Amino acid sequence: MQDWLVVAMRTLLAIVVLFIMTKLLGKRQVSQLSLFEYITGITVGSLAAYIPLEVDGAWYLGVTSLCVWVLVSLGIEFMQMKSKKFRDVMDGVAKVVIKDGKILEDNLKKERMTTDELLELLRSKNVFKTADVEFAVLEPSGQLNVLVTKENSPLTPKNLGIKVAPEQEPQTVVMDGKMLDEPLATIGLNRSWLSTELEKKGVALENVFLGQVDSYGQLYIDLFDDQLMVPQPQEKALLLATLKKCEADLEMFSLSTKDQSGKKLYEQCSKQLEIVIKDVKPLLSR
Structure with a gap:
């Protein structure tokens, strides 16, 4: 058999073996590597490259070494997974x-x-003054997690005492000019609804x-032509405006009527509607 054909066949074999062993080692082998995992990744890659090119030697020894490394x-x-102390030694704390x-x-x-490296990591977290940091922890993976002081923390609805409904995952219903039936069914919609919204x-x-x-059932679209602008959905804004108008109308009716019971x-209706508007405003304002 010609050498180039032998190399091609062994390369395919090395790819299959490397893929299987990488799956066995798990996803951490390609992200957030520990020191040993980093060394393993380099070594396994080198051994996989050795297998197809060793035409004259015992190429199967490379597979054996590869299997030992993976084991x-x-x-x-x-x-x-079993020992915290062993984990601290291998990954660090x-x-x-x-x-x-x-x-x-x-x-x-x-x-x-260095101080420059620390400041760079802080800037990646949108922190530019060390005085604004409550504490910062350098993880074994090299990432820096930062907790800023209370007065420098972003304002949230919880800080204002506002309850916000949980946000559900947006569903992609159109991709590359084609409707996707499964996401539509997930949110209880169909092709007819989507066609109507696009027509609007x-x-x-x-x-x-x-x-x-x-x-909230609002459709957001992005067109192939970036020069064309599509208006954003206004259903929530229109509903909020309608509720406020109803409240204003009730107050006007109250001032214009001479009937005390009316x-x-x-x-009473105006006050009740005011409470409703206060409750739904966080949902309709975003």
């Missing part, structure tokens, strides 16, 4: 590098991190690059 890696992962706005230089030196916007289905429906009824 050792699986054994280490098993030990890590998280280190606090900032506490109460003060940089802990000793911990920074232990991690061999004056858009043909084949011109839609991407279409998504949010948890005036009292209008005032």
